Amino acid sequence: MTIKLYELLGHEGRRYSQFSWRAKMALKHKRLEFEEIPLLLTDKESIAFANSNSVPVLVDGDVIETDSWDIATYLEEAYPDAPSLFGGPIGTGVTRVINSWCDRAVNVALGPLIARDVLEAAHPDDRTYFRESMEKLYKRTLEEVQEGREDRVKGLYRTLDPIRTTFRKGQDFISGDAPGYADYVVFSQFQWARVTSPFKLLDADDAVFAWRERMLDLYDGFARNTTAYEVAE
Ligand SMILES: N[C@@H](CCC(=O)N[C@@H](CS)C(=O)NCC(=O)O)C(=O)O
Numbered sequence: 001m002t003i004k005l006y007e008l009l010g011h012e013g014r015r016y017s018q019f020s021w022r023a024k025m026a027l028k029h030k031r032l033e034f035e036e037i038p039l040l041l042t043d044k045e046s047i048a049f050a051n052s053n054s055v056p057v058l059v060d061g062d063v064i065e066t067d068s069w070d071i072a073t074y075l076e077e078a079y080p081d082a083p084s085l086f087g088g089p090i091g092t093g094v095t096r097v098i099n100s101w102c103d104r105a106v107n108v109a110l111g112p113l114i115a116r117d118v119l120e121a122a123h124p125d126d127r128t129y130f131r132e133s134m135e136k137l138y139k140r141t142l143e144e145v146q147e148g149r150e151d152r153v154k155g156l157y158r159t160l161d162p163i164r165t166t167f168r169k170g171q172d173f174i175s176g177d178a179p180g181y182a183d184y185v186v187f188s189q190f191q192w193a194r195v196t197s198p199f200k201l202l203d204a205d206d207a208v209f210a211w212r213e214r215m216l217d218l219y220d221g222f223a224r225n226t227t228a229y230e231v232a233e
Helices: 018-029 046-052 068-078 089-121 124-139 142-146 147-157 163-170 181-196 207-221
Strands: 003-008 034-039 056-061 064-066
Touching: 003 018, 003 046, 018 034, 018 181, 018 207, 034 046, 034 064, 034 163, 046 056, 056 068, 064 068, 089 124, 089 142, 089 147, 089 181, 124 142, 147 163, 163 207, 181 207
Parallel strands: 003 034
Antiparallel strands: 003 056, 056 064
């Protein structure tokens, strides 16, 4: 039976769930066929069977997984003969740190730069919910959150220094010579931004820009070939 992946449907078909991109890239890495089921953010009924309020939700036969990290570790265990996402127990531990760094540092630097743009990328039927839930979280309007981003983008540049330094030393991916789950986690932030916002996050001569290009080329341009803004160089 084909694996099902529930994710978000945005305006004009945009797939803007960053956590779902982590799961989709992990499925591609494992060379697994899957069906994408895009839902409105407010459609909690369709994922109630999984006892979840959020996507991604993965259904593989009788198995239901509801968190991007749990989906990745499930795929690693259930499909051991397919290419590894973590490269063993040490890699799993280190990737977990990258996962936390991404959620606690990269997302914190990047999210406010595009917060108001994401509202436009959300499905029109979800925009009231999106604005209310995000403004509750930020304790400010989305317009206030995004204001002054031209200056604040430097903060993102500095946050990305650990991976930039690594790429400059000749390592092509966060996981080493080839991409792994750590790459998909960090890439999901940039893919979220590409799908939702025309704002330029990286300069073309930045080693992180070149890495993002390599990520977009993976799996016959799987991530590149989705409705997104052209990222200006
Ligand atoms: N920790 C979860 C977070 C999932 C998450 O926050 N998903 C967002 C979409 S990217 C969502 O569905 N939010 C539901 C809501 O805001 O109501 C994971 O890693 O999968």
